[in-house]
Amino acid sequence: MALRAQPVTLRPVATWPGTCAALGVALLVLGTLTAVALRAEGPAGLGPADWSALRFTLLQASLSALFSIGLAVPVARAMARRRFFGRRVLITLLGAPFILPVIVAILGLLAVFGRSGWVSDLLALFGFAPVQIYGLHGVVIAHVFFNLPLATRLILQGWQEIPAERFRLTAQLNAGPRAMWRLLEAPMLRQVLPGATAVVFAICLSSFAVALTLGGGPKSTTLELAIYQAFHFDFDLGRAAMLSGVQLGLTVIAALLALRVPPGDGFGGGLDRAVSRWDGRGIGSRLLDSLWISLAALFLILPLLAVLVAGVPGLMSLPSSVWSATWVSLQVAALSTTLLLLIALPLSASIALGRKALGEVAGILGLAASPLVIGTGLFVLVYPIADPFALALPVTAVVNMVMALPFALRILIPRVRQVMQQNSRLALALDMRGTAFWWQVLLPRCRAQIGFAAGLTAALSLGDLGVIALFADPEVATLPLQVYRLMGAYRMEAAQGAALLLFILSMAAFWLLDRGGRFHAEA
Amino acid sequence: MLKLETMQVQKGDFHLSGSLQIAAGTRVAVIGPSGAGKSTLLEAIAGFQPLQSGRILWNGDDLAGKPPGARPGAMLFQDGNLFPHLTVRQNVRLGIDANRRLSAQEDAQVSQALKRVGLGEMADRKPAALSGGQQSRAALARVLVQGCALLLLDEPFAALGPALKAEMLDLVADIATDCGATLLMVSHDPQDARRIAEQVILVAEAVVSPPAPTAMLLDNPPPALRAYLGSDAGD
Numbered sequence: 211m212a213l214r215a216q217p218v219t220l221r222p223v224a225t226w227p228g229t230c231a232a233l234g235v236a237l238l239v240l241g242t243l244t245a246v247a248l249r250a251e252g253p254a255g256l257g258p259a260d261w262s263a264l265r266f267t268l269l270q271a272s273l274s275a276l277f278s279i280g281l282a283v284p285v286a287r288a289m290a291r292r293r294f295f296g297r298r299v300l301i302t303l304l305g306a307p308f309i310l311p312v313i314v315a316i317l318g319l320l321a322v323f324g325r326s327g328w329v330s331d332l333l334a335l336f337g338f339a340p341v342q343i344y345g346l347h348g349v350v351i352a353h354v355f356f357n358l359p360l361a362t363r364l365i366l367q368g369w370q371e372i373p374a375e376r377f378r379l380t381a382q383l384n385a386g387p388r389a390m391w392r393l394l395e396a397p398m399l400r401q402v403l404p405g406a407t408a409v410v411f412a413i414c415l416s417s418f419a420v421a422l423t424l425g426g427g428p429k430s431t432t433l434e435l436a437i438y439q440a441f442h443f444d445f446d447l448g449r450a451a452m453l454s455g456v457q458l459g460l461t462v463i464a465a466l467l468a469l470r471v472p473p474g475d476g477f478g479g480g481l482d483r484a485v486s487r488w489d490g491r492g493i494g495s496r497l498l499d500s501l502w503i504s505l506a507a508l509f510l511i512l513p514l515l516a517v518l519v520a521g522v523p524g525l526m527s528l529p530s531s532v533w534s535a536t537w538v539s540l541q542v543a544a545l546s547t548t549l550l551l552l553i554a555l556p557l558s559a560s561i562a563l564g565r566k567a568l569g570e571v572a573g574i575l576g577l578a579a580s581p582l583v584i585g586t587g588l589f590v591l592v593y594p595i596a597d598p599f600a601l602a603l604p605v606t607a608v609v610n611m612v613m614a615l616p617f618a619l620r621i622l623i624p625r626v627r628q629v630m631q632q633n634s635r636l637a638l639a640l641d642m643r644g645t646a647f648w649w650q651v652l653l654p655r656c657r658a659q660i661g662f663a664a665g666l667t668a669a670l671s672l673g674d675l676g677v678i679a680l681f682a683d684p685e686v687a688t689l690p691l692q693v694y695r696l697m698g699a700y701r702m703e704a705a706q707g708a709a710l711l712l713f714i715l716s717m718a719a720f721w722l723l724d725r726g727g728r729f730h731a732e733a
Numbered sequence: 734m735l736k737l738e739t740m741q742v743q744k745g746d747f748h749l750s751g752s753l754q755i756a757a758g759t760r761v762a763v764i765g766p767s768g769a770g771k772s773t774l775l776e777a778i779a780g781f782q783p784l785q786s787g788r789i790l791w792n793g794d795d796l797a798g799k800p801p802g803a804r805p806g807a808m809l810f811q812d813g814n815l816f817p818h819l820t821v822r823q824n825v826r827l828g829i830d831a832n833r834r835l836s837a838q839e840d841a842q843v844s845q846a847l848k849r850v851g852l853g854e855m856a857d858r859k860p861a862a863l864s865g866g867q868q869s870r871a872a873l874a875r876v877l878v879q880g881c882a883l884l885l886l887d888e889p890f891a892a893l894g895p896a897l898k899a900e901m902l903d904l905v906a907d908i909a910t911d912c913g914a915t916l917l918m919v920s921h922d923p924q925d926a927r928r929i930a931e932q933v934i935l936v937a938e939a940v941v942s943p944p945a946p947t948a949m950l951l952d953n954p955p956p957a958l959r960a961y962l963g964s965d966a967g968d
Binding site for chain 1: 779780781800801802803807808810813814816818819827828831832833879
């Protein structure tokens, strides 16, 4: 393109705001890290409990990745070669866990797999003992619930990217299932699986809310949970800091591995494209595919259904603490979403204009940053000057923004790049630059993507149960934290009602912002 | 007057050079085989391609270092001449000033330009709701308000049918005459050149030749042009 030849002058918008945004994020992540590192220079090394937390973190992340990927392959394969009623709905549903608040899913999973849940009831009919959900099993089941859909989408994308001509060719060669596997499926999986596994592994490493609710105890404590405990119960800043250092080392390694994944969007663009297939027509493979699709759908739908069923009675008589927590959560989400747009938009513009390094920095930092590490660092920094507990809500909003940033960038950058390519020349010819270009071209043309990114951030922030647990005093809570507290107080009906409210709020926030972006938008 | 002094442009592996002079108010067609550098020539004049050496002068003024928006005149590209999310009127307004709100007087100027190209009734439609010919008219309306001392057309009508293209070329010729514009128009079709251009610039084998009178050049084509035009050259 002609525009590349003279990059310095031919830019409709400046790149420095994006550079500043990236620096700000880097300063936040690295500054809190430094604060943690300085604090961690205590005498103590890793104690036995810390080693056990490290082992458990690695074990549960490995098992979760293994099961998620292992189950996702047959599900993705079935979805790739079958057209059936409700396929689009199922694909949309595969995206839902991403914005589903963890605490809501936990309540749903408890209702299905818990001691007095549906599965245990079923087993009791045949005289079996109830399922044990607390501990390693539970943590892995919850992680599979969240990551099986993601893994399925990533692998399904691999299947969809096999060119239609290849399927035509194998059909002409009359390739049977074994030949299909050898010619098309195995080579594709060899490319896709390592990356998908690394992504799921990285996500499970930073697991906090799942471990907080289903793990715990000396045998099933993740590093993030150990940081929280060192903080919350022992107020041992040095130990929290040291654990944060270990956690950070792990996530950086995992993020570096995961970043080698080809950057498919994983949000399902084009996943419902129909490819003509001539294979898999035998009765055996049809039954097998139906079985996998039904099982996956049940595994996803049942817990959500359980949240609805169990939540309705409690919804009618919610305690006032839930309503004040709802108000707090809405404020945090609004702040977090605003911050995200202020950071992500200039950043994606700069990246689209060729500042690629910024994107990589922001990507690595976003993936490697652990909410509790940032939280610990901010606490250490703020502690000498102000009451950290008073800053719980802004800190939560900022941390949520950092967590959502990599996803928002993945959504925004391709579109911003496209809009720049299509409109820069005309804008430059008309001498339209800076704010005029932002307001008249970039923002209106990226509305759908902005809405999507904002919706995602708002939903993630509404559902986040992480750093708020670290900071909040007993008087203040976000809605997820309030649900957790109600569970802890064995007020299950109120907890389930509040969880349903949280579920509805998250989905509504996502839907409103996403729809708002696409409303009356031109192609 | 537009003047190219030993202009040299490097675009990847491609190199283009040439010197020429075009008197103000002349209508010139730029023809030559595809890939020879016709668009690159216009991009260099419009400021989208930096010069490796040499100068481009407009009325004695060196254009070096001036961004595209600060150069004289207007350019129309093969496509993407209108912002699809803005109405025709909003698109035309950008020609007066893209960075601020317009005065009532300037808005009247926009309406007048729209009327001039026959789009008075369609000002509030978006480009997608217009036909190809109407989209070209909208872009020309913007050129009108942009101040068209120098008009650079990079085959903006290539996608139109022959009759519609002829109509647009006549409109361009009218506009150019009205405001005394110097016109540079890339074309594949020698008939386009005959229709509205007084002079023709041949761009072939990475060299820009100085303009020659249209009829003379097309009737007695030099070898490079003859090769491009094919056996029926000189009709």
